[in-house]
Amino acid sequence: MLYYNNIVNNIKNVTDSKKFWQAINFFKKKDFNGKCLVKPNEWLLYFEALLNPPLLSSSVSYCAPLIVDEYLDADFTSHELEAVLAKAKNNKTPGSDGICYEYFKNASKPFLSKIINIFNLIYKNGKVPKSFKKSIIFPLHKKGDRNRVENYRGLSFIDCVAKLFTSLVDNRLVNWVNEHSVLSEYQACFRKGYSTVE
Template identity: 25%
Template sequence: RYQGAVVRARAEKYFLGEQPTKRAMEEEKRYAMSKEIPEIEQNSVLIQDKAIIANVFCEHYKELFGNNETSKDYEYLKELVSLLPQLDQQSTKELEEPFSIDEIEKAVDALPNKKTPGPDGITAEFYKLRKNILCPILLAIFQEAYATNSLPPSFLRTHTILIPKTDDKQKLLHVTGYRPITLCNVDYKIFAKMLTNRLQRVICDLVGNHQTCGIRGRAIQTNVHIARSVLECVTDSSNQIAILQIDLAKAFDRVCHSVLFTILSYVGVGNMIFEGVKMSYSNCYTSLVINNNVTTKIPVRSSVRQGCPLSPLLFTLYLEPLCQSIKRSEQVQGYVLCKTEIKVQAYADDVAYFCKDKKSVTHAIELT
C-alpha cells in the first residue's frame, strides 16, 4: 500500500532499499491536491462546485473532439495532399509485412517506466516483467484485429488528464488554460509503438527537413541554428527578412481523421500502417479525470492523442501539405542561406515562416 503511494505521489526521496511509511500516503494526498482544479470562470461567474466544473470541461471537450470537418476544409486539404511525395512500391511492400514477435518485444522494451497507466491500471513494468508470456498473446490479438478490422474495445478507451499550461492563476480560471494529455492502456501503446517503428523507416522520404519533431536523426536544435544563422546573415548585410511565428491553436486536438486517412492512403504507407491507424481512431472515446473523478465518455472524432507514441509522426504528416504549399509557392520568397532557400521551419505545431518581403508575408498567411 505504501509502495503504491510512493509511485502515485511521484516521490523521488526514497533510496534503494528504503521502506516507505505513512509519509508516502501524506505525499500522495498532497500530490493529488496539487492537481485539483478548485475553480473556473464561466460567463464572468466563478464556479467552485466540482460537479459543475467537470461538466464545463466535458462540454468543452465534446465540442473540441467532435467532428470539425467541413466540405470546404476537406476539399482544400485534398488538393494540398497532391503536393506530398509517394513511396515507391518496394518501400510500401516492406511496410506490409505481418507483425512479428521480435517487433512486439522491441516495442515493449522501449516503453518508459514509472508512467501513469491507462484506464486498466496495468503498467509498462508489468508487460516487461511478463514479456515472454504476454508477447505471444499480443501477437494473436493484433492478428485478430487485422482480420476483423477492429481493435479490442479496451484499446480505444482512454483517460484524459488536464495539465496546466501556465502558472498564471487568472488563465487557469478558463478551460483553455489546460492541456489535455491522453492516458492510453499499455497494450495499445505497444501497438502504436510498432506502427511508429515502421513509419520511422520511411518518414524522412515523406516529410521534408524543415520538420524536426519525432523524426529519428532530426532535432529542434537544427531549427534554432538555421533561424540564428539567417538573423546573423541579415544583420551583417543590407538584406531584410520577416520571421513569422505561426500559432496553430489546439493543432493536435483539431486533426481531422478523414483527412489524416486520406494523407496516409495517398503517400502509400501500406495496409499495416494505414489500417492500424484507422482502427486506432475509429469508435474511440475518452473520459476526463478531474479532481480525482472520472467523467462520462466523450466520443473522439478528431485529434491525435497527446501521450501516444504514434501521434508526433501522424501530426507531422498531417501538417506537411501546409509546409509544402509554402515551400512550393512562387509568391512566397524566402531567405537564401548557403544556396538553399529557407521558407519554413517547424517542430510539430510550432511553425515559422521566413519571408523576404511584405508580399510574401501576405501570401504565406493566406495559404495558412
C-alpha cells in the same frame, strides 16, 4: 497555495497508481476554498471541442490507390514488440485498465506471443478495439483563473497496450519512410534527428 502547487508538481512524477488517483480525486472535489471549481459537463464540452474540431468537408476528393507492400503488410514479430518494450519508460501512469508497461516487460514469452497475435488480428482487420480509443484526461492548471477551463491543459492517460500497438505501427512506418526516402530533407517537424529551429 504552495501546498497545492506541490501536489500538482508531484502528480507528474507519481509512479504508484493508487497515489495518482488519490491526487486526482483530491482536485476533483474542491478548490482551495472548498468550492467546486468547474462542473464535469464544462470539462466535457471543453475537451470535446478542443479534441474534435468541426470537419471542413466530409467528402473525399482523392483516394490513393491500394498499395501492397510486403514489409508494411507483414505480421508483427516478437523482436519488434521487444524493441518497443525496451523503449517504453517505467513508472508511467497507466490508462483506465490500470496495467503499466512493467507488466508487459515482465510477462512470459507465451503471453507476449498472444499479445502479438491479437495485434496482428487488429492490424489485418483494420478494426481497433474501443478501449484503444479511450483515455483519461486530467486537467492540469497552466496559469490564470482556476475557474476557466481554457486555463488548463489536458494530460491524457491511454492504456499501455494501445500505446504498444501504436508504437509498433509507428516504427514500421518510420522505417519504411526512411528506407524509401519519402520525405523531403526540408520536412523536419516530428522527425528524429531533425530540428525546425535553424
